Amino acid sequence: MNNLPQFLEELKREMLISPKSVWDIARDFQTEMLEGLAGRPSSLKMLPSQLNNPNGQEMGTFLALDFGGTNVRVLLVELAGDGVFQIRKNSSFLLKNEKQSYDYTSGSTKAEELFDFIASKIAELIESRQTYYLGHTFSFPFRLEGINQGFLINWTKEFKTAGVEGENVSRLLQEALKRQKLNNVIPIAILNDTVGTQLAGAYGDNNCRLASILGTGHNSCYLEDKIIINLESGNFSRLPRTKYDRQLDELSESPGSQLLEKMVSGRYLGELIRLIILQLIEEGLLFGKSYGLFKKSNSLTGAEVSLILVDRTANLSTIKNLLEENFSLLGSSYLERAALQEISNLLMVRSACLAAATYLGVLEHIDSKLEKRHTIAIDGSLFEKMPGYAQTLEKTLQRALGENAEKISLLLTKDGSGIGAAIAAAVNVQKNR
Ligand code: BGC
Numbered sequence: 074m075n076n077l078p079q080f081l082e083e084l085k086r087e088m089l090i091s092p093k094s095v096w097d098i099a100r101d102f103q104t105e106m107l108e109g110l111a112g113r114p115s116s117l118k119m120l121p122s123q124l125n126n127p128n129g130q131e132m133g134t135f136l137a138l139d140f141g142g143t144n145v146r147v148l149l150v151e152l153a154g155d156g157v158f159q160i161r162k163n164s165s166f167l168l169k170n171e172k173q174s175y176d177y178t179s180g181s182t183k184a185e186e187l188f189d190f191i192a193s194k195i196a197e198l199i200e201s202r203q204t205y206y207l208g209h210t211f212s213f214p215f216r217l218e219g220i221n222q223g224f225l226i227n228w229t230k231e232f233k234t235a236g237v238e239g240e241n242v243s244r245l246l247q248e249a250l251k252r253q254k255l256n257n258v259i260p261i262a263i264l265n266d267t268v269g270t271q272l273a274g275a276y277g278d279n280n281c282r283l284a285s286i287l288g289t290g291h292n293s294c295y296l297e298d299k300i301i302i303n304l305e306s307g308n309f310s311r312l313p314r315t316k317y318d319r320q321l322d323e324l325s326e327s328p329g330s331q332l333l334e335k336m337v338s339g340r341y342l343g344e345l346i347r348l349i350i351l352q353l354i355e356e357g358l359l360f361g362k363s364y365g366l367f368k369k370s371n372s373l374t375g376a377e378v379s380l381i382l383v384d385r386t387a388n389l390s391t392i393k394n395l396l397e398e399n400f401s402l403l404g405s406s407y408l409e410r411a412a413l414q415e416i417s418n419l420l421m422v423r424s425a426c427l428a429a430a431t432y433l434g435v436l437e438h439i440d441s442k443l444e445k446r447h448t449i450a451i452d453g454s455l456f457e458k459m460p461g462y463a464q465t466l467e468k469t470l471q472r473a474l475g476e477n478a479e480k481i482s483l484l485l486t487k488d489g490s491g492i493g494a495a496i497a498a499a500v501n502v503q504k505n506r
Contacts, residue, residue: 077358077412084349087315088419090426092472094313098427099473101311102434106304110297116332118305122268123220125299126275126282127496129155131503136205136258137494138195138246141212141266142230142289143169143178145191147198148488149205150495156277158492164198177234184236188249196253204257206502208494211242212266212290214305220501223263229307230290230340231326261505262497265303266452267294269493272301274450274486276496281448283435284489287428287462288453289375291338295435306431307334317348324370333431337424339375339455347373349416359409365402372400375454381417382460389414422465424455429469436481443477450486457485 090098102117109119132154139146149162168177168187177187199205213232215223223242228234237245243263250258264272271284271294285293294303310332312318321335321344322328335341350367353359366372377395384391389410396402396410432449440447455462463483471478486492 077408080353080358081412081415084416085419088423090423095426095430095433095469095473098312098430099433099437102309102431103437105309105311106434106438116308116310118214118308120214120216120303120305122264122301122303123217124264124268124272124301124497124500126296127272127500129276131496131499133499134161135495135498136199136207137210137491138191138207139210139491139494140191141210141490143167146491147195148491149198150492152495152499160488162198164194166194178232180233180235182234184234184240184245185249187234188245189252192249192253192255195258196255199258201257204259206498207258207260208262208264208498209243209246209260210266210269210490210494211263212490215242220504221261221263229331229334233326262494262501264494264497265294266490267292268301268303269497270450270452270486270489272493272496273489274448274484278448278484280446281450282439283432283447284450285428285432286453287451287455289338289340291334291428293431293435295439307331307338309333309431312336317345320348321345333427337427342420342424343373343375343378344371346378346416346420359412360402360405363402365400367400378417379459381414382421384414421459421462425462425465426469429466432470433473443480446480448482448484450484450489452486452489457487
């Protein structure tokens with residue numbers, strides 16, 4: 074390619090998910106769901122949660138542990154019924170902190186160290202004289218045995234902590250709580266964050282049968298015959314991939330897996346854009362062949378992609394500052410900054426179109442004629458904060474469904490995984506009575 078506009082034209086073609094391919098992907102997704110449900114080989118794990126939609130009358134105060142990424146939260150949630158809840162207490166902490174030089178997500182950390190750290194943070198939030206039932210949101214693929222024993226199948230989102238894969242995560246947490254002498258904390262439920270979001274969405278809305286996370290990671294779940302099923306849709310693999318997707322996958326901790334997540338989620342979006350920028354610099358089409366800090370893997374974050382997208386200044390000065398301050402690249406031209414914005418936009422739109430296609434696949438499976446109304450509960454930074462993301466998702470569904478699209482509502486379900494953990498705890502306390 075010998076000029077920037079030509080490169081961008083070609084990239085646009087490669088990244089475009091046409092209305093026809095949206096439906097092709099939706100149908101392939103539906104086929105994989107059926108294969109997975111039948112126990113045949115499928116990229117969708119279809120993991121049953123043993124939880125139904127709540128009836129809305131779950132009440133009481135519960136402790137929630139939301140362990141889904143490097144930012145872990147502990148919450149004390151009061152459920153008041155009919156979709157009403159209040160977060161009474163709330164703390165969050167990082168599993169990885171370069172400044173304080175610790176990293177509980179690395180391969181050299183042992184499971185016990187990770188869970189001891191988490192248990193010590195739970196200890197900081199609670200009173201020693203009170204008893205707490207705990208719902209544990211664990212946002213990774215796990216297999217459930219009984220109502221509260223979850224076995225991690227494999228780490229995702231670049232986690233590597235040793236001695237957790239294949240293990241009973243509920244037991245690891247329980248033993249760590251014991252070592253902390255937290256006998257007043259009783260774990261009673263373990264659930265995926267999508268399942269938490271589903272429970273939180275359905276707590277106040279009967280039409281909610283599909284929930285999704287569009288944040289650092291990506292995944293969805295849905296209600297099948299009174300059981301919420303975690304699709305682990307981030308692992309879906311029948312996708313039109315580009316050479317940048319293949320490159321990113323090969324450089325990742327888990328080549329060949331989580332292919333959809335690697336095209337959609339915030340953990341990878343910045344990295345994909347960075348790989349495209351590298352290619353442009355290499356070809357001499359951007360920044361006069363200087364790389365600045367773009368050579369460093371994962372140096373472009375999802376939050377920075379949002380900043381690039383939101384820049385409406387005449388001179389694209391937000392992008393200019395970002396390049397100077399975060400990437401040590403001085404003297405970029407307006408056209409180069411506009412190219413960066415266009416690339417980010419193409420990748421953001423592709424992500425939203427792919428997510429929409431998978432929702433269409435689920436809707437085809439649960440209500441192909443769209444006889445009912447459906448609320449899709451969604452949490453995560455892409456959906457909540459990335460400029461243009463929610464609108465693109467909505468537009469893609471509208472284009473695909475025509476008039477029927479008015480039966481679908483997208484509901485931002487903030488803190489869904491924490492609220493959902495409390496609801497799951499309430500449901501399981503009832504089951505145990
Ligand atoms: C995990 C899912 C999780 C999603 C969103 C993915 O990496 O495999 O279990 O729901 O991230 O947090």
